[in-house]
Amino acid sequence: MLRRGAASSRKATHTAVYSLLLAIIYIAFISLGLPDSLIGAGWPVMHQDLGVPVAFAGIITMIIAGGTILSSLASERVTRRFGAGVVTAVSVGMTAAALVGFSASGSFWMLCLWAIPYGLGAGAVDAALNNYVAVHYAARHMNWLHACWGLGASISPFVMSYALSSGAGWSSAYLVIGLIQVVLTFALLISIPLWGKVNPIVPSGHADDVEDAGGHSSGRGGTHVPLAQALRIPGVGLVLIAFLAYCALESTAILWATTYLVADRGVDPATAAAFASLFLIGVTAGRFLAGFFADRVGDQQMIRGGFVTVGVGVVLLALPVDTDVLALAGLVIAGLGCAPIYPAIIHSTPVNFGRRNSQAIIGIQMAAAYTGSTFAPPLFGALSAWTGMWTFPLFLGLLVVLGVVMSERLNRLVRRRELVG
Structure with a gap:
């Protein structure tokens, strides 16, 4: 009876952790989509305020893309060392800092500078979160999580539109989204202990699945797999x-x-x-x-x-x-x-x-x-x-x-x- 009660208690605890962390990840995916449409929505006004040609938007997006590619390729080594929770929190913090930096930028070169941490943070969190969800959650959650990203990407043009129509300016839209990311960063930092408590769900069949089942469910540890x-x-x-x-x-x-x-x-x-x-x-x-x-x-x-x-x-x-x-x-x-x-x-x-x-x-x-x-x-x-x-x-x-x-x-x-x- 005591064993059944203890097992039931452990199961209830795991279910609570599973659901709480999933809710945080859902919010994270919405938040990750928020900045992605800001440049496109605000650039018609931004390029005039900054005194640069319209085509210069491509420079910023290329810098961001370069950072995301580099951090995606490095994500495996970083995530194994620090864990998916830490990488996600730090990466979201980098994008938050970059967005706040965008809001304070009065020249084009400053946007280019802040685009570097934005790209590096976006690539690392994308790879870490996607792998964690793929290993620990069912396929339905992967679809719904990416739908949440689309929801976030759909919301941000309205934020930029309101900022421009109200006279607050494009920088206020970046500040609002940046502050939302700051709040998310603190939530992710608090949630770090939870990431190692959700059991993987990948079906067995690979020798390494059996080997890794014991202690690396958070994405931390294990043998590095070179590129x-x-x-x-x-x-x-x-x-x-x-x-x-x-x-x-x-x-x-x-x-x-x-x-x-x-x-x-x-x-x-x-x-x-x-x-x-x-x-x-x-x-x-x-x-x-x-x-x-x-x-x-x-x-x-x-x-x-x-x-x-x-x-x-x-x-x-x-x-x-x-x-x-x-x-x-x-x-x-x-x-x-x-x-x-x-x-x-x-x-x-x-x-x-x-x-x-x-x-x-x-x-x-x-x-x-x-x-x-x-x-x-x-x-x-x-x-x-x-x-x-x-x-x-x-x-x-x-x-x-x-x-x-x-x-x-x-x-x-x-x-x-x-x-x-």
């Missing part, structure tokens, strides 16, 4: 290309969809802008919906179904018909298809490659993601200047095919490994 070693693991190259293709597809669609609808299809600019925003709404809403059946369907089917759905949307977008309805519907369908791909690729990593390797591989995946999302839109911009905007669906279609081929090859490799094992 070169992680890249040599069979299948890693396939998942990196698939992930890069997806992120390139998403970022290209976000940037160029409105221009394509207006320039090539003759859609009214206001209508095109509204439906382009529905692409992002489709991604966010799709992730909330995907969370309800992700555990039953499984990551492989979610990735496959997502790419196929995007493909259907791209075909509708490209059909040479007189009506614009199919093109507009295709954009929304493509957004819904994009929804489960990113969370499912991340969540499947510990299962495909083992928990011991997952932090290193997810760090590389984040670097691949930022590489795709940074360089694909300007690449298509240069291509369209030469060939014409009509190539937009073709460009997206090629990325869909690349993502499907790479993910299916990875699935076959994983199945063969399971049969041999």
Whole structure:
């Protein structure tokens, strides 16, 4: 009786810790999305106040992207040494400091300076949080967490809009978001002891899963997996290309969809802008919906179904018909298809490659993601200047095919490994 009572008490304690930490991570994902739309929303006014050309926004975003790529690649070593909780808290603190710094910047070079800690913090927390959730929580939470990121990214333009319309200025929007990040940093610091008390849920089947099950659930400790070693693991190259293709597809669609609808299809600019925003709404809403059946369907089917759905949307977008309805519907369908791909690729990593390797591989995946999302839109911009905007669906279609081929090859490799094992 006493043993059953003690076991019941331990289970209740674990459930409470599990739920409390999950709530903190949900808030963290919303907060992480908040700064991502601020530059785009405020730049029309910011560049005038700072006295720089419009194109200089690309310099800031490139600095941020460079920092995120570097910190993503270094995240495995840092997280193993300090733990996911510490890395998350410190990284959010870096982004908070950077945002407050943005709010106090009166010149362009100061924005560039503060963009460095912003990028470094964003990449490290992205890799650490994604791996922790992939190892410790079910697939539905990975989808809902990334939907929360989309929610945060959707809120920040309204914060910037209010700041500008009220006369407070763009700097006040950065200050508000920065202070929210400061509060989150303190919450994360307080929560650090909880991160090691949530048990991993990854199914057994890898030798290293059994070995690591004892004490590294917080992401701290264990054997360092060098970058070169992680890249040599069979299948890693396939998942990196698939992930890069997806992120390139998403970022290209976000940037160029409105221009394509207006320039090539003759859609009214206001209508095109509204439906382009529905692409992002489709991604966010799709992730909330995907969370309800992700555990039953499984990551492989979610990735496959997502790419196929995007493909259907791209075909509708490209059909040479007189009506614009199919093109507009295709954009929304493509957004819904994009929804489960990113969370499912991340969540499947510990299962495909083992928990011991997952932090290193997810760090590389984040670097691949930022590489795709940074360089694909300007690449298509240069291509369209030469060939014409009509190539937009073709460009997206090629990325869909690349993502499907790479993910299916990875699935076959994983199945063969399971049969041999």
